[in-house]
Amino acid sequence: MPKNNLNRISFEMGKELTSRAEDYSQWYNDLIIKGALADYSAVRGCMVIKPYGFALWENMRDVLDKMFKDTGHVNAYFPLFVPKSLFEAEEKNAEGFAKECAVVTHYRLKTDPDNKGKLIVDPEAKLEEELVVRPTSEAIIWSTYKGWIQSYRDLPLLINQWANVVRWEMRTRLFLRTTEFLWQEGHTAHATKNEAIEETKKMLEVYADFVENWMALPVIKGVKTPNERFAGAEDTYCIEALMQDGKALQAGTSHFLGQNFAKAFDVKFSDKENKLDYVWATSWGVSTRLIGGLVMAHSDDDGLILPPRIAPLQVVIVPIYKGDEQKTMIGEKVKIIIQQLKELGIRVKYDDNDNNRPGWKFAQYELQGVPVRMAIGARDLENNVVEIARRDTKEKQSTGIDGVAFYIKELLDEIQLHMYNRAKQFRDEHITKTDSWDEFVKLLDERGGFVSAHWDGTPETEEKIKELTKATIRCIPLNNEQENGKCILTGNPSVQRVLFARAY
């Protein structure tokens, strides 16, 4: 039987999980660590993504990458380091990120003359120009695009890169906010404003499609207010998801950059009439943060619940036997089932490890969120059945061995859909309209989720509301209903409701 690489992943053996009710933050950490998605590292704020967690990321990456290619994008790779002079070229962008940049100032270490065996930074090896470790790549990419774009024939330029970035955050949380993280960033250049706006929206749709249909995470598509906008963008579109504790999570962003970067880096093109103009730009990204959202939106007190379409393992088969003879018999039957499952493209693992008993394995795979578990024992063989347990509802039932592969394939689809619907129901139940300030505050404190309320459109009011309630405007939903009303805080006239929430 060909061994799936994941068969060799060693799992964390911890048993005790903190419950959500007891301590939501700790529950989240427990799931990440004990579910073997990631580990803490020796570097402050940085984590190690373990094989199981990385397999999840790889699945997400592969699907997204295909979606990008299907929409005409190609991959490239730009440097990690950005010369400071380039970085500061687009002023607003530079300002926005300045406080969280790691900076390389030297290029050499040397032996400490006063402390043998130790190294110090060689003061002689100071860089003439400091290098910023990219918090995002607009600067380095647009300085490059300048040389790539001369005429409208070079446009549109549709490039994506898979990369790591560094943002020096005060406080980090596994996956949700780490100093270094993995993401993709698309950077496109267009001849017209409209085309760039279309691209921005198109990629938002791609994100929404991916997150909803593959991660089973319902999202609200919207536009950010100026306060929450990407530094250097004209408009920031976003998808917002809701976590089980009622806090919102920005799951992806797509920016219409106007001509800001083209002007900063002097990227001009000749149009058909041979007139020079600056190109129009977009950028868009999602990161490993999505994994954090996935965990917090779906999982329960028994562990992770991973959506089948991106789960590293979709099915685990656990044999139940007395003695080698039974084990062999079961093994032979399982071999056939695995073959059938693999023919249907299902990711399956057979855990016939003798070290642990079935009950232990059940608990372990539940902790790790494997969508479907199949248990098969001698008794089942006699009756030509297996026991199928689904992780999302924890329901168990027997089903005939013949046709079990198709049964599982359908079950995986059903689980995927059920997870989405369950999350969507929770999300929809946590969007509340209000026109009263007292209720607004009460909703945020007691119910959580999104609060749909009128806002007078000023940054000052938004800021004040944040001060008073810690809630921010997550977005102005796309195709938002226009409705006259009064601002929840100031009572000033408003033409539409916006979504407030406390957020990660």
Next chain:
RNA sequence: CGGGAGGUAGUUCAGCCCGGUAGAAUACUUGGUUUGGGACCAAGGGGUCGCAGGUUCGAAUCCUGUCCUCCCGACCA
């Protein structure tokens, strides 16, 4: 960066106040019995007590510094 907690065996933790041979459970190894929801018996291996200094005849324990983690806050396109 502020407040709080913590770092001792792979893991969870006791020991620290009151300095004197480093412990438990679990995991691991071996043998045996087991196996339908986290098995049991027996034997065994495993720790420079986060790191670096200091005090002391002697430091896991006292002192200083430093690194890392967690929680709350500030910060966060």
